[in-house]
Amino acid sequence: MNQRKPAIVAEHLTRRFGTFLAVDRVSFRVYEGEIFGFLGANGAGKTTVIRMLCGLLAPSDGNAWTAGFNVRTQVEQIKQHIGYMSQKFSLYEDLTVRENLAFYGGLYHLRRDQIQQKKQQLFQQLELAAFETTLARDLPLGFKQRLALSCALLHDPPVLFLDEPTSGVDPRARRDFWGLIQSLARSGKTIFVTTHFMEEAEYCHRVAIMHEGKIVAMDTPETLKARSRKSSMQQVFVSLIQQQLTES
Amino acid sequence: MMASGENTLPIIEIQQLKKRFGTITALDGIDLHIYPGEIFGLIGPDGAGKTTLIRILCTLLLPDAGRVQLLQHDVVHDVQSIRRFLGYMPQRFSLYPDLTVEQNLNFFADLFQVPPSIRQQRIQQLYHFSRLEPFKNRPTRALSGGMKQKLALSCAMIHTPKILILDEPTTGVDPLSRQEFWHILHQIREGGTTVLVSTPYMEEADQCDRVGLMYRGKLIVVDTPQRVRQRFPYPLYRVWGQDTYALREFFQNLETVHSVHLFGDALHVAFTQPPVPSDWKHWQLTSHQQIIRWQPIEASVEDVFLEMMEAHS
Numbered sequence: 001m002n003q004r005k006p007a008i009v010a011e012h013l014t015r016r017f018g019t020f021l022a023v024d025r026v027s028f029r030v031y032e033g034e035i036f037g038f039l040g041a042n043g044a045g046k047t048t049v050i051r052m053l054c055g056l057l058a059p060s061d062g063n064a065w066t067a068g069f070n071v072r073t074q075v076e077q078i079k080q081h082i083g084y085m086s087q088k089f090s091l092y093e094d095l096t097v098r099e100n101l102a103f104y105g106g107l108y109h110l111r112r113d114q115i116q117q118k119k120q121q122l123f124q125q126l127e128l129a130a131f132e133t134t135l136a137r138d139l140p141l142g143f144k145q146r147l148a149l150s151c152a153l154l155h156d157p158p159v160l161f162l163d164e165p166t167s168g169v170d171p172r173a174r175r176d177f178w179g180l181i182q183s184l185a186r187s188g189k190t191i192f193v194t195t196h197f198m199e200e201a202e203y204c205h206r207v208a209i210m211h212e213g214k215i216v217a218m219d220t221p222e223t224l225k226a227r228s229r230k231s232s233m234q235q236v237f238v239s240l241i242q243q244q245l246t247e248s
Numbered sequence: 249m250m251a252s253g254e255n256t257l258p259i260i261e262i263q264q265l266k267k268r269f270g271t272i273t274a275l276d277g278i279d280l281h282i283y284p285g286e287i288f289g290l291i292g293p294d295g296a297g298k299t300t301l302i303r304i305l306c307t308l309l310l311p312d313a314g315r316v317q318l319l320q321h322d323v324v325h326d327v328q329s330i331r332r333f334l335g336y337m338p339q340r341f342s343l344y345p346d347l348t349v350e351q352n353l354n355f356f357a358d359l360f361q362v363p364p365s366i367r368q369q370r371i372q373q374l375y376h377f378s379r380l381e382p383f384k385n386r387p388t389r390a391l392s393g394g395m396k397q398k399l400a401l402s403c404a405m406i407h408t409p410k411i412l413i414l415d416e417p418t419t420g421v422d423p424l425s426r427q428e429f430w431h432i433l434h435q436i437r438e439g440g441t442t443v444l445v446s447t448p449y450m451e452e453a454d455q456c457d458r459v460g461l462m463y464r465g466k467l468i469v470v471d472t473p474q475r476v477r478q479r480f481p482y483p484l485y486r487v488w489g490q491d492t493y494a495l496r497e498f499f500q501n502l503e504t505v506h507s508v509h510l511f512g513d514a515l516h517v518a519f520t521q522p523p524v525p526s527d528w529k530h531w532q533l534t535s536h537q538q539i540i541r542w543q544p545i546e547a548s549v550e551d552v553f554l555e556m557m558e559a560h561s
Contacts, residue, residue, distance in 0.1 A: 041422035042393045087420075141294050167420065168448055170293030170463070171550050172557060175510050182493055182510070198423055199451070199550075202512025221513060233512075234423055234451065241424045 007032045007159050007190035008053060012062035015048050022048045024213035025062060030206075032158070035181060035191040037201045037221075039237060040210030046194050049210070050161055053192070054082055067159045067190075080108070083152035087164035089144055093137035097128060097147055100136055101154060108155040115154065122150040126180065142173030149180070160184065162193040166200065178203045198234035209237060211244045259284045259411060259442050260305065265314035267300055274300040276465035278314070282444060287437050289453055290446040291549070292462030298446040299339065301462075302415045305444070306336045318411060332360075335409035335441070339416050341400035345389035349380055349399055352388055353406060360407035374402040377435045394425040398432070405436065412436060414445045418452065430455045450550040461553050468556045473549060480547030480555060482506045482518035488540040489515070498535045509554065516551060 008030040015023040023045045030036040040046045051057040053066050055075035064071045067081035091100055098119070105115035123129040126146040131139060136147060145165065152160060162181070166174045178200070185191050185205075193204065201207050201221055208218040217224060217240055221233055230236045258281035267275040274297050282288045290298050303309040304316060307327045316323040321330050343352050353374065357367050375381035378398040383391065388399065397417065404412065414433075418426045430452070437443050445456070453459045453473040460470045469476055489495035492515060499508045499517050504527075506518040532539055 041424060042420075044422075164420070168294035170296075170557065171450065171554050173293075175554075178510055179493075179496075186493065196420060196422055197449070199512055202514075203510070237423045238427055 005032045006030065006065075007034070008036075008064070008066050008192065010049070010053070010062070010064040013049065013052060013059055013064050014061035015045075015052060015057065016060045021213050023052070023059075026210075026213075026215055027062075028208055028215060028218060030190055030192060032190055033185050033188050034206065035185050035193065035204045037204030037207035038192060038194045038210065039198075039201055039207055039233075040194075041241065044210040045213045046210055047163070050163065050192070050194070054084060054161060055079060067157075080155065081157050081159060083155070083157040083160040085148050085152040085160070085162050085165055087167040089148035091136045091144065091148055091151070094135060096133050096135055097131050097139070098133060100147060100151060104151040104154050110155060118154055118156065119150075122153060125183075126150055142169050142176070145169055145173065145177060146180075149177075153184075158188070159190045159192065162191065164195055165193065166195070166197065174200075198232065198237055201233040201237075207233070209240055211241055212248075216240060216244055256283050258282060259319055260444065261315070261317045262301075262305075263315045265301070265304065265316055266312045267297075267304065267309070268312055273465050275304075275311075278465075278467055280460060280467060280470060282442065284442055285437065285440065286457045287433060287443045287445065287455070289456030289459040290444065290462055291448070291450060291453055291459050291553070292446075293448055295464075296462040297465040298462055299415055302336075302413055302444070302446060306334065306413055307331065332407070333410040335404040335407070335412040337400055337404040337412075337414040337417060339419070341397075341404075343388045343396060343400055343403065346387060348385050348387055349391070350384040352399060352403060356403040356406045362407055370406060370408065374405060377432050378402050394421070394428070397421065397425075397429065401429075401432065405441075409441060411442045411444070414443070416446050416448065418447055418449060426452070450548065450553060453549040459549070461549075461556060463553075463557050463560055466560065468560055469552065476549055476552055477547050480518075480552050482520065483522040484545055484547050484551065485517050485519070485523070485542050486511065486545045487515045487517050487542045488513065489535075489538045490540060491538060495535065495538050498531075498538060502531075507555070507558075509551075516545075518551075518555075 006029045010026055010028050012025040012027055013023060014025050026049060038046050052059050052071055053064055055071050055078040058072060066078050069077040071078065092103060095103060101119050102115060128146055128150065131143055136144065139147060166177055181191055195201065204221060206220050208215045224236050228236050228239055230239060260282035262278050262280040265275055265278040278301060292298055304311050304323060307323050307330050310324060318330050319333060323330060344355065347355060353371050362370060380395060380398060418429055433443055456473060458472050459476060460467045496508050496515055499505050504519050504521055506520050509516045528542060
């Protein structure tokens with residue numbers, strides 16, 4: 001985080017659905033190597049922001065760049081430069097670990113030797129080698145999660161989006177997963193993550209809290225806790241949103 | 249806290265309950281007593297067996313072995329009578345999207361044969377805690393997720409059940425809505441209903457009178473949240489460092505360290521013997537001033553879960 005080079009830039013990013021304002025002039029920057037947590041109630045607009053940053057949904061107004069590419073005009077390049085993993089891991093349950101990786105490698109137009117090389121590296125990093133010929137559906141949940149992460153990392157994207165990546169896994173698998181995420185960030189990857197586990201927000205370098213389409217707070221977890229005099233992000237979140245609700 | 253002593257008869261009694269699915273042992277000998285007026289939390293990750301246990305309690309699944317009784321009624325033989333005093337909210341609840349809020353409530357009142365003479369009063373009581381009355385004419389499909397959830401809960405409560413069982417009602421729900429939902433469960437308990445609720449969120453243990461930590465088909469601990477936390481056998485410290493990652497490795501290599509876990513922006517380090525100030529001074533030096541600060545902490549339910557999990561695997 002020393003050189004502070006932005007990996008994601010959003011400027012007055014806005015999205016309407018009919019008369020409903022889902023995202024309302026949201027601006028922020030996420031820097032290379034940063035773990036950025038994106039928090040908010042269900043329906044606050046988080047998913048709409050992510051879909052715009054991934055080039056899946058055009059903004060109604062404002063602009064954004066992901067990995068240096070414009071979300072309006074360079075959608076194809078964005079897809080090649082981001083990884084995406086969601087709580088509902090999109091894995092092929094009837095394919096083995098190896099076959100899932102080969103399939104995703106094909107999607108990203110990787111050559112066989114590239115897939116092979118990347119696979120070795122990921123297997124080592126994520127300790128998946130023992131499961132190479134296991135069907136995805138037979139994997140323990142924690143390892144399913146690692147396989148989903150491997151598929152999202154296969155094409156070596158500089159920016160990684162994680163949408164509630166640890167729902168349901170046991171606490172040890174969750175810790176291990178965050179250890180991996182931290183080492184990915186140390187290697188320079190930018191991580192954009194949404195979660196409802198407020199403890200996880202504390203793993204992030206910075207967090208933004210969204211409410212009704214707007215960012216209502218954005219800072220390091222430490223600063224947010226100090227400012228609202230709370231000891232946990234759980235309390236920070238609840239008090240911030242309650243404050244918003246009384247003001248509106 | 250409600251009465252839950254040895255001299256009260258349990259309202260739910262589970263003895264040596266077992267259930268297998270093919271080669272998978274979903275429930276591996278569960279023994280549990282739940283007492284009237286308790287909020288009991290079943291806590292564990294996906295695949296621990298929470299839903300299987302709940303489905304057996306709700307008479308939706310037959311046990312392979314063991315005995316399960318609700319209010320002295322057997323889940324295998326007394327299905328009809330159990331359903332009269334049991335409220336159940338499954339993980340994926342079903343409401344009729346085209347019916348309004350009030351039509352859904354009336355529909356469930358019909359299903360559970362709530363007498364017309366008390367029906368309106370019951371619906372009013374449910375509006376009181378759900379605060380859904382202003383939306384009573386809105387079609388259910390147009391409700392927010394939080395409101396749908398409160399309506400599903402109201403439908404499960406329409407026949408004033410003595411026991412309410414909820415399967416992960418707060419999963420995927422934001423922290424504020426989760427807090428409101430727990431507030432409602434406390435009100436329901438005040439009204440005399442015993443509540444059994446499952447959750448994957450360890451921090452919700454504190455909302456319950458007693459909790460059972462579930463892992464791989466077994467209840468590994470059953471106690472009050474406070475006593476669960478006190479079970480942690482090692483002195484535990486929260487340690488902040490320049491570089492949490494490097495610091496973790498540093499502690500992993502110390503002989504007097506039992507375990508090191510990442511915990512948000514810091515580490516939780518459990519020692520086999522309590523460290524003294526000179527230890528910290530020494531570690532400051534040997535870690536090249538990596539340690540920013542440290543503080544002794546009480547173990548969280550999650551720390552205990554991790555510890556017990558490792559003992560069971």
